[in-house]
Amino acid sequence: PNVVNKIAAGEIIIAPVHALKELVENAVDAGSTMLEVLVKDGGLKLLQITDNGCGIDKEDLAILCERFTTSKLQTFEDLESIQTYGFRGEALASISHIAHLTVTTRTKDSDSAWRAYYEAGKLAPIKPGQGLEPRRVAGRQGTQITVEDLFYNVPTRRRAFRSTSEEYNKIVDMIGRYAVHCSHVAFACKKHGESSASISIQATASTVDRIRHVYGGAMASELLPFETEDSRWAFKASGWATNANFSMKRTTLLLFINGRSVESTNIRKMLDEMYAALLPKNSHPFVYLSLEIDPQRVDVNVHPTKRQVNFLNEDEISRALCEHISAKLAEVDT
Ligand code: ADP
Ligand code: MG
CATH class of the missing domain: 3.30.565.10 (Histidine kinase-like ATPase, C-terminal domain)
Incomplete structure (x- = not known):
């Protein structure tokens, strides 16, 4: 055994x-x-x-x-x-x-x-x-x-x-x-x-300070908060996203589902497409996204390490999220 x-x-x-x-x-x-x-x-x-x-x-x-x-x-x-x-x-x-x-x-x-x-x-x-x-x-x-x-x-x-x-x-x-x-x-x-x-x-550090401490990021790029609740697809989401190039090296996505750090190919792809339409080529934005959904809808058994997840209505939720985030970003751009 x-x-x-x-x-x-x-x-x-x-x-x-x-x-x-x-x-x-x-x-x-x-x-x-x-x-x-x-x-x-x-x-x-x-x-x-x-x-x-x-x-x-x-x-x-x-x-x-x-x-x-x-x-x-x-x-x-x-x-x-x-x-x-x-x-x-x-x-x-x-x-x-x-x-x-x-x-x-x-x-x-x-x-x-x-x-x-x-x-x-x-x-x-x-x-x-x-x-x-x-x-x-x-x-x-x-x-x-x-x-x-x-x-x-x-x-x-x-x-x-x-x-x-x-x-x-x-x-x-x-x-x-x-x-x-x-x-x-x-x-x-x-x-x-x-x-x-x-x-x-420190325990008292704000979320923006935490992001800056860990990821630095170009000062020109503003970190904007977002928060949304969607009754149609039954999810809640909140987080921070940049409205400009953030990093020299790569696009950073921090994704949490129900409090656990995970990867979702689908959400990443949708966000990439969203930013491709918003920012110049080769920009590397930053997104921290915390998503709450009924845990019964999440499948963590894609891989034994439980890092990659699939969830029900992935396409619809990813799309709704991107619409919400891009609307937020558009508010400050104009
Ligand atoms: P799980 O987190 O799935 O319950 P773990 O093997 O990770 O299983 O941990 C087993 C148990 O040990 C937890 O349920 C918890 O009761 C206890 N435990 C582990 N780490 C801590 C910790 N840092 N503080 C308090 N309790 C802990
Ligand atoms: Mg544990």
């Missing part, structure tokens, strides 16, 4: 950024207002996330890394809708099969923090010869997840990485997305051993 679990884990987590994304989402789900990420060797050596969220009960630590352990299923009715959000109790389990995983956590009601170490879905001794029991340690409320030696037991995967800086860039990119979307959360991300952070955002 461990071999099966290891293979399954290797499909969900192909690169360090996939583990990172799951851990960031967990921290956000835990109600954190502060999230700190430390990375060594592109996340292959170390990936550490510290949050100040609700913490994990000591009693839950024993089963934390068993598959389908989740606190996010309240009732059976939730099951279907919540699965589509990606709440499936598989992330920590998967990580424990392909890395060394240490969890240090403290809830509000606990008088100390607890540390547990996992191997292949189960508690393991922190050091050889020691017991399995979580150990009492000093620590503040919240959770710290430490992932070490990712893919240590999957040599083919480990060898597939060309450069650790490429993996680090993917991690920074993902954190940047959540830093824009989670507008009340402080974010920090840095490489182990470096004093300056790649991302450092």
